[in-house]
Amino acid sequence: MKENTKENLKEYKKRYYQENKERLKEINKLNYHKNKDRYNQIGKKYYKEHKEELKIKNKKYREKNKDKIKIRQDNYRDKNRDKINQKRRMNKKKYSKKEKLWKKDNRDKINKSHKKYAKKHPEKIRAMNKARKNIILTKECKCEKCGSKKKLHRHHLNYKEPLNVVILCFKCHKELHRLLKVVTK
Numbered sequence: 001m002k003e004n005t006k007e008n009l010k011e012y013k014k015r016y017y018q019e020n021k022e023r024l025k026e027i028n029k030l031n032y033h034k035n036k037d038r039y040n041q042i043g044k045k046y047y048k049e050h051k052e053e054l055k056i057k058n059k060k061y062r063e064k065n066k067d068k069i070k071i072r073q074d075n076y077r078d079k080n081r082d083k084i085n086q087k088r089r090m091n092k093k094k095y096s097k098k099e100k101l102w103k104k105d106n107r108d109k110i111n112k113s114h115k116k117y118a119k120k121h122p123e124k125i126r127a128m129n130k131a132r133k134n135i136i137l138t139k140e141c142k143c144e145k146c147g148s149k150k151k152l153h154r155h156h157l158n159y160k161e162p163l164n165v166v167i168l169c170f171k172c173h174k175e176l177h178r179l180l181k182v183v184t185k
C-alpha cells in the first residue's frame with residue numbers, strides 16, 4: 001500500500017479529477033447557476049478589493065497569451081454570432097446618443113487615433129483615398145455579391161492597386177474580411 005503522503009494525495013486528486021472531468025464540470029455548472037447572484041457578488045467584492053493587483057495580473061496574462069486569447073475570442077465569435085449581433089443592435093440604440101456626445105467632447109482624441117492609424121497603414125489610407133476620389137459610387141452601383149444598394153464600400157484586393165476594387169455592401173464586406181482572416185490565419 002502507498003503511503004498517505006502529500007504527494008500521493010495530490011496524485012490521487014489529479015487522477016480523480018481526470019476520471020470524472022465531465023461529471024465534475026456538470027456539477028460545477030449547476031452549482032454556479034444555482035448561486036449565480038451570490039458568486040457575482042463575491043466576485044465583485046473581490047475585484048473591488050484587489051483591483052490594481054488584478055489589473056497588473058490581467059495585463060501580464062494577456063501579453064503572455066495573446067495568440068491563445070485571440071483564438072478563443074474568434075471561436076467564441078464564430079459560435080455566438082447571432083447572440084453577439086443582437087446584443088450589438090441593442091447596445092447601438094442605447095449608446096448612439098451617448099456616443100455622439102462623447103465624440104463631440106473627444107474630437108482631438110479621435111483625430112489623434114486616426115492619425116496614428118494612418119501612420120501605421122499608409123498604403124491602405126492612400127489606396128482608400130484614391131479609390132474614394134476616382135471610383136464614384138452612384139445610385140446604380142450595387143454590391144457585387146448580393147446586389148444590395150445600401151452602405152456600399154470599396155474593397156481593395158491589393159492596396160498596391162488603389163483603383164482595383166470590388167464594390168460590396170457593408171455586410172458582405174465585413175463577411176469577406178472575416179473569411180479572409182480565417183484563411184490567412
Ligand SMILES: [Zn+2]
Nearest residue numbers: 143146169172
Ligand atoms: Zn452585399
Ligand SMILES: [Zn+2]
Nearest residue numbers: 154155156173
Ligand atoms: Zn475590404
